[in-house]
Amino acid sequence: MRYFFQSAPIIGVLVAALALGGCSAVRLGYNSGPTFTYWWLDSYFDFDGAQSLRVRDDLQTVQDWHRKQELPLLIRQLKGLRAMAPKLVTTEQVCGVVSELQTRLRVTLEGVVPTIAAIAPSLQDAQLEHMLQEFERRDQKWREEWINGTQAERAQRRVKQIVERAESFYGPLKATQLTIVRDHIKASSFDGPRQMQEMQRRHQDALQVLRELRKTKANPAKATTELGSLLERSLKAPDPAYRTYWEKITTESCAAMAALHNSSTAEQRTRLAQTLLDYEEDARALASQSPASLEQTSTTVAPSSAL
Template identity: 30%
Template sequence: MSANHVPLLPPHRRLSTAKIAALALLLVLLQACSAVKVAYGQAPALLSWQLDSYLDLSSLQKARLAGDMDQLHAWHRKTQLPLYAEFLAKNRPRFAQDWSKAQACTAFSEAKTQLQPALDQLESVGSWLLPDLSKKQLAYLENKLADSNAKWRDEWLDVSAEALLKTRYKQLLSRSEFLYGDLAAEQKKAIRSLLEKSSFDARKSYALRIARQTEFLELVRQASPATAEADRLKAQALVQSLLARDAQTTTPYQADLRDEGCALFADIHNLTTPAQRLRAVSTLKAYEEDLLALAVRG
């Protein structure tokens, strides 16, 4: 099973550097195949590489970051993987039954809670890394974000409504078939119909993306450079603010999309056959076993 099957973040969600790192680690975890055992072992190097790609880190920063990531990885393996496996074991039997929108929202909320400790652990990394960024590194970050925004516009904004629908449909179908196996033509048609009713607005999503990036860059500039302990404490407070900000700044549009996502998941699941649901249960069981095996290995 290839890394192309890693779940994709919705295009309206854009994250701070710390959250990018945390979610990269967590998404590497959630590949339901034996390859996850190899990928998880490489997670610290992968996370460091991703941060370096955005920040052009110095050799000293890379060395310190590598040590922090190794510590985070050891903590994560020992304390978090068993919890993820427990979460999957709890929810796996539900896939043999119908889902309601409320049940889906509850499960999504529980999943978000499961991920929060990893984000909290990254606070210690951000507290020294952000204040250490030079003006040159901040400019590098701005350029990387600008390049990323241009690619986002090409894929999501500067396209026809039909092309946008096709892109969203292909992503959703890929995720659905990863879990349930091949879907029938009528099921695919129903999924496309559900997406046609979506309230997703690329312009609103892009505006949110830019607003979050702007806010993030302003906070990073406040934290850089740090020349005294008082600056370090200020940087720590800023990182805490960054990590908490996502839940605090949900707009009505985002709330609508989140609510719609719960309904969409339930609707698609309820279209599946008993055999497809058994495939989903089996897939989640494979996740669970891999996570437990990784935790024991640590």
């Protein structure tokens, strides 16, 4: 998660849920999205009582909107991906899918901005210091994963990550496919220190904006505008050179994904199509649920959840 506070609320929770596998896990993960997202945000903001109530209520509203407006779009995209599964694909097609996901992510993040705008003027110095410390902690973790160690160790970590993600859709990769992944990593323009520098720029930008909103006690409209601009700078770096770099490594990744898919066997493509169908059915079930039915389900399972 490279965006606004390195996150993708709600839709990010859905993506994480898809990685769990199994219908019940996906549906439970999505329906628990507001709670998961609240705790993720709280790890940065350390909300007080009033802020907590506002954020929880708003996140539920965002999910209700997402269920009604965004899940149908996700269903359509999953259906399109399933139709592509048996076929050869191009780099441009893969990048098109990535671009659409980024657009949907942007729209969802924009829905969270008014919530942060509402609480920003009430943030205390201790909360902003807490956020700074959390940024530093997560920066250190990212540094350990993607910058520290030898070049061979870093490459192996990246190979492992890609292989695990690919196998969750295709099943075990063949030797030739592992070679495609290793060759991609070897030729990649990925620059860990450069990305770390951009992450730290976003962190400082976020802290500066939040401090100013607190200092001026900005009204909701002003705060929403400023945070919307912050989100834009987080999604699209102000530095043209960095944007060029990011476009390059994105295209490289799309090319590698296309090559990997095009090397897949009929059995692997069948598994991919079935996995996408399972997710599509999960999304349809989630989209059909009403807030009332969810509340009733929550009430029904509450006693056992305490065991």
